[in-house]
Amino acid sequence: MYTTSDTSFPSKLKALRITHGKSQEALAKELGISRSCLANYETGNRQPDQETLIRIADIFNVLTDYLVDRTDFRNFDLTRSEMDELIQIKNKLNIYNDFLDLSSMDIEGRIAVIQFYNHINRIVKNEEQ
Template identity: 35%
Template sequence: MLNDNIKRLRLSFQISQVELAKKLGVSKQCVSNWENDNVLPSIEMLVKLAQIFNVTTDNLLDLDSSETINVKGLNEKEISHIKCVVQDLLNLK
């Protein structure tokens, strides 16, 4: 559910509803309403939420469960290292 995803991501980023609201230019009550499934965020807010949490809008909406990692600013060696770590973690399962 979208409301659960917003709350889960907000908590994983260790930011309060007030902090998220400031980043989005909305009230704390607005964020609270989204998380309590009282209202849905607008398309514009969905895009902003996705950008803040570095996920796709499909991921926010539970249409795609894949995760992405932003490697912008890393060199090829660093990216290769991250790929190896991910593969090692997958092999543990």
């Protein structure tokens, strides 16, 4: 069973379904499962098999890894270099979280703080030379 955090499969599935304006009945029909089965996925009482997980990802145009919380990237609309840059930023965020509480900021705010920090570091390094 899954936990019910905002990043858990049940939460993501329900959020995607609602965002796309689908009822449980409509999505269940599209997936070829019962509405109660889908409801159990959304409450974390059941897990979809791999085939169903792939169909869910296809319907919502997201990665299966996103659904099961193995990545924060929903899909591959990014180029490889953009994805690499985002991974570097995410790694920096994790480093900076140790001494600066960024947890309450949205991702844009976190990126702005890191860019500012890097800008200040460049200025300091230039003054030292």
